[in-house]
Amino acid sequence: MPFHTELNGIDLGMSELDLLDFLTSPDLPVAKHGLKRRDADLDPLMLAAVYSSGPQVTRNHYAHDFFPAVGDPRAEGAYDWTKWQPETTSTVGQKQQRRPRLKYVSRQEPRSQRIKREGTALDEEPKTEKHAPAATETSVQPPFPAPATSALAASPESAKPPLQVKCMARTRVPTPHGPVFLHIYHNNHDSKEHLAIVVDPAQLSETSQTFAPPIRSQSLDAVWSEDETEMDRITRGAYVGRLSQHSQIPSTPSQAKPTITTDSIPSPLIRVHSECFTGETIGSMRCDCGEQLDEAIRLISQPIALPPTSATADMTTIPGRGAVVYLRQEGRGIGLLSKIRAYNLQDLGHDTVTANLMLGHGADERGYEIAAAILHDLGLGSETGEGVRVLTNNPDKMQALTKEGIIVVERVPMVPRSWACRQHDAAHANKPAEPEMSPKRSAGATMIGGGAVYGEDLDKYLRTKVLRMGHMLPLIATGDEDED
Numbered sequence: 001m002p003f004h005t006e007l008n009g010i011d012l013g014m015s016e017l018d019l020l021d022f023l024t025s026p027d028l029p030v031a032k033h034g035l036k037r038r039d040a041d042l043d044p045l046m047l048a049a050v051y052s053s054g055p056q057v058t059r060n061h062y063a064h065d066f067f068p069a070v071g072d073p074r075a076e077g078a079y080d081w082t083k084w085q086p087e088t089t090s091t092v093g094q095k096q097q098r099r100p101r102l103k104y105v106s107r108q109e110p111r112s113q114r115i116k117r118e119g120t121a122l123d124e125e126p127k128t129e130k131h132a133p134a135a136t137e138t139s140v141q142p143p144f145p146a147p148a149t150s151a152l153a154a155s156p157e158s159a160k161p162p163l164q165v166k167c168m169a170r171t172r173v174p175t176p177h178g179p180v181f182l183h184i185y186h187n188n189h190d191s192k193e194h195l196a197i198v199v200d201p202a203q204l205s206e207t208s209q210t211f212a213p214p215i216r217s218q219s220l221d222a223v224w225s226e227d228e229t230e231m232d233r234i235t236r237g238a239y240v241g242r243l244s245q246h247s248q249i250p251s252t253p254s255q256a257k258p259t260i261t262t263d264s265i266p267s268p269l270i271r272v273h274s275e276c277f278t279g280e281t282i283g284s285m286r287c288d289c290g291e292q293l294d295e296a297i298r299l300i301s302q303p304i305a306l307p308p309t310s311a312t313a314d315m316t317t318i319p320g321r322g323a324v325v326y327l328r329q330e331g332r333g334i335g336l337l338s339k340i341r342a343y344n345l346q347d348l349g350h351d352t353v354t355a356n357l358m359l360g361h362g363a364d365e366r367g368y369e370i371a372a373a374i375l376h377d378l379g380l381g382s383e384t385g386e387g388v389r390v391l392t393n394n395p396d397k398m399q400a401l402t403k404e405g406i407i408v409v410e411r412v413p414m415v416p417r418s419w420a421c422r423q424h425d426a427a428h429a430n431k432p433a434e435p436e437m438s439p440k441r442s443a444g445a446t447m448i449g450g451g452a453v454y455g456e457d458l459d460k461y462l463r464t465k466v467l468r469m470g471h472m473l474p475l476i477a478t479g480d481e482d483e484d
């Protein structure tokens with residue numbers, strides 16, 4: 001098969017890539033005979049499987065993602081390779097001892113067990129699951145919620161119980177942008193700890209005058225058991241005001257009841273952000289995730305100027321308010337391991353979308369049900385609470401949040417700092433400016449801090465998001481366009 005030959009030489013012919021791009025293009029032309037695009041995920045997946053496997057591996061092998069391990073096969077990388085020794089024969093005179101053989105172990109649990117876990121009858125199991133690649137989650141755990149944007153990772157949604165989220169703890173965290181309340185959420189669809197970073201410093205104020213309803217978790221402030229003590233509540237963060245040796249005031253459930261704000265106060269600014277270890281923790285400049293997280297907390301923390309009212313002659317300023325919902329769906333849902341592999345494919349010249357497809361993943365496997373449930377729990381974007389302004393360029397994210405019942409009153413674009421710099425320079429002066437990183441660096445969250453991510457890798461990544469994923473960002477000329 002020509003694909004294999006090409007892949008083994010790593011020199012993929014353009015015709016195959018063109019075909020893959022063609023099949024996965026968002027605007028695949030309708031054929032003259034009237035037949036519509038086959039939206040089956042099978043075709044790109046099959047191509048991707050053929051690309052990335054040898055002739056001995058079928059698509060079904062691929063879905064199982066066989067991995068040599070003698071340790072716990074449930075987690076990739078769980079085996080401690082330092083303990084591995086090749087099979088040896090023992091020394092003369094001793095009985096021959098066989099060391100454990102490395103064997104191929106499927107990370108996917110047996111089908112019967114999956115069906116039992118998911119409560120699905122054999123015949124009802126969706127066909128797509130067979131073709132779905134092994135998730136980077138351990139196989140014994142429930143899969144991550146089916147993505148809103150990719151049918152590739154479809155899972156039997158109907159077999160899951162209705163989604164419930166519960167805030168397990170909340171605490172004050174001082175940041176360079178001001179104090180935030182970090183909320184840890186558990187849910188009944190996956191085993192990950194998703195987070196909400198709530199910006200609402202007015203809750204720490206000692207004056208009783210508040211202009212906007214506090215952003216509080218209903219599940220945290222609820223009464224969890226009849227015998228819970230005040231100290232139980234305070235320890236989990238269900239308190240009001242500023243917690244200190246001198247102030248320990250447990251909250252009541254009514255304190256988290258959402259209230260509609262007055263029209264004069266802008267709706268809270270929120271961002272739904274997906275985990276990116278590389279961008280946020282080690283300052284990778286392949287993407288702008290670290291910068292976006294910092295920028296989101298910075299923007300949400302900006303004081304809000306209120307126009308003068310009949311009661312106040314002057315403009316009033318209130319503290320910024322809103323939240324970042326931080327979802328543990330690394331690598332657009334494919335996990336860190338696959339993202340790292342995808343980076344290597346990107347170094348070979350493929351873009352971020354094609355690299356995912358070549359690994360048998362969808363371009364974007366994320367879901368936003370949990371984010372929506374967390375927002376609802378915080379009284380944000382719900383009918384009884386407040387509408388929200390959403391920081392994003394991603395149309396899928398907007399659509400998914402709206403579909404999940406979040407009332408979005410405005411989309412606020414996230415312009416990459418380096419692009420904003422260039423636009424500003426182009427408009428104001430002729431001097432070409434590389435964004436200055438060091439002086440402002442310490443003044444931000446994440447390793448990027450207040451600096452800007454820039455470089456060829458980032459520009460390619462951002463252009464791909466605009467051109468292939470439909471991100472709502474005005475493209476600017478960078479001079480590297482021909483290299484794509």
Ligand SMILES: Nc1nc2c(ncn2[C@@H]2O[C@H](COP(=O)(O)OP(=O)(O)OP(=O)(O)O)[C@@H](O)[C@H]2O)c(=O)[nH]1
Nearest residue numbers: 273274275276287329330331332339352392393394
């Ligand atoms: N698979 C893959 N994931 C990436 C790559 N670069 C960044 N990511 C992941 O992309 C995700 C970025 O998500 P978000 O910060 O929500 O941003 P977005 O979907 O681009 O949308 P915006 O709201 O406009 O920023 C994170 O999970 C990153 O880990 C890449 O090259 N490949």
